[in-house]
Amino acid sequence: MEQEIERAANIFKLLGDKTRLTMLKMLESHDYCVCEFVEIFKTSQPAISQHLKKLKDAGLVKESRRGQWIIYSLNRNQELFSLVQGLLEHLPNQDFYLEQLEEQGRRISCK
Amino acid sequence: MEQEIERAANIFKLLGDKTRLTMLKMLESHDYCVCEFVEIFKTSQPAISQHLKKLKDAGLVKESRRGQWIIYSLNRNQELFSLVQGLLEHLPNQDFYLEQLEEQGRRISCK
DNA sequence: GTATTATATAAGCAAACGCTTATATAAAGG
DNA sequence: CCTTTATATAAGCGTTTGCTTATATAATAC
Numbered sequence: 001m002e003q004e005i006e007r008a009a010n011i012f013k014l015l016g017d018k019t020r021l022t023m024l025k026m027l028e029s030h031d032y033c034v035c036e037f038v039e040i041f042k043t044s045q046p047a048i049s050q051h052l053k054k055l056k057d058a059g060l061v062k063e064s065r066r067g068q069w070i071i072y073s074l075n076r077n078q079e080l081f082s083l084v085q086g087l088l089e090h091l092p093n094q095d096f097y098l099e100q101l102e103e104q105g106r107r108i109s110c111k
Numbered sequence: 112m113e114q115e116i117e118r119a120a121n122i123f124k125l126l127g128d129k130t131r132l133t134m135l136k137m138l139e140s141h142d143y144c145v146c147e148f149v150e151i152f153k154t155s156q157p158a159i160s161q162h163l164k165k166l167k168d169a170g171l172v173k174e175s176r177r178g179q180w181i182i183y184s185l186n187r188n189q190e191l192f193s194l195v196q197g198l199l200e201h202l203p204n205q206d207f208y209l210e211q212l213e214e215q216g217r218r219i220s221c222k
Numbered sequence: 223g224t225a226t227t228a229t230a231t232a233a234g235c236a237a238a239c240g241c242t243t244a245t246a247t248a249a250a251g252g
Numbered sequence: 253c254c255t256t257t258a259t260a261t262a263a264g265c266g267t268t269t270g271c272t273t274a275t276a277t278a279a280t281a282c
Contacts, residue, residue: 005133005205006129008132008201008202009127009129011127012124012127012132013124013128014127015119015123016120016121016123016124016127017120017124017240018120021119021120034258034260035257044243045258046243046261047240047241049259050240050241050261051240053261067258068248068257068259069249069257069258069259086201087119087123087194090193090194090197091119128269128270144228144229145228146228146229149228154270155271155273156228156230157271157272157273158270158271158272160230161231161270161271162270163229163230178279178280179227179279180228180279181228181230
């Protein structure tokens, strides 16, 4: 029970960053590749990669290569996924980022 | 909507600490005074006060003086309380700390 | 009053964090 | 091949975090 609190705290620590929290909410409805995140968040590609690495190391997201792109998706097998899912429900949908990408013709077809 | 994510992220940042997360879970079922937290967590009184200040500043807990003691309780009027409540449900009950205090005769009667 | 108990605040410091720039790796296109 | 594109990793650095010790405030007990 000690450990359970600690595991949850570690997840909250990761979600305590606006960029990572937004990423997770976005991934709730669609997969994204790294370059799309770079396009959306006004920060550098290494910064994005580092955020994704933290999320991946915690088992919150998973990656899969598609050619030169690496697609990130929610890891719905994560042990505490119901916790994560529950809290994402309280956040506003972020799909406007997707529409924004499509308007700019910058959506990578991940299918 | 930007702001909503940011507010949530700030709450998760606070919950991303084992001590504060445990405190919140404890406060879900009972009020506690500072000295009880000091007794429970193996850390100094200033450290506890600083954690509580952060939780209070974020509107997650509230305090009320009772004589020389200051009693902390969950602030169920906090704007994002349903978010907090939802996630606390995923955490194991921490009432064993209360029992532990009572065994040691260190429970302050907060009533 | 003075001493004791409970709590908060301030200052200092090591560790963690999140960015940056530079570089490495890996696939695609010519 | 060589160049370009996508991504990851490493190193460096300023900021934030969470503790510590020391001190201040406030209520109680004598």
